[in-house]
Amino acid sequence: MSEASGPPVGHVHSDDLPWVNAGPVGLQVLRVSPDTWVVRNRFQAGFQLPTHKHTGGVHAYTFSGRWRYKEYGVDYVAGTFIHEPPGSIHTLTIEEDSDILFVIEGAFIEYDANGNISGIVDGESTLNAYYALCDAAGVPRPTGILT
Structure with missing residues (x-):
């Protein structure tokens, strides 16, 4: 039996993607597809997402x-390593400077x-x-982000 070849494995190295800051949040985008996005964040202590x-x-x-x-x-x-089920409502709070990788399916809906x-x-x-x-x-826009 022979194995079917599939598409090549996509890859990106974090050293090839710049870190940018939005206030107390550092951001690196590793992958974006229609249904999933992968980001790495460096948060400063005391930061809280809505x-x-x-x-x-x-x-x-x-x-x-x-x-x-918080909840x-x-x-x-x-x-x-954590898994959030779809629809769980929460408030991410940073207690100490943190470096976190997120694999996110779907959209992020923010509440006031x-x-x-x-x-x-x-x-x-x-x-x-x-x-x-x-x-x-x-900073030049990176070309290696996976899609």
């Missing part, structure tokens, strides 16, 4: 630091203090923001 949910699941791996979801009271430290939708972020909007931050910092 309360939000995802339309799909999220996988995250913590390289360094300590963070939590759940569990600290995630270096070496922790009254529970109203205040924003929607997806892979395409994240990639556009990443490119805009590269442009603003005078």
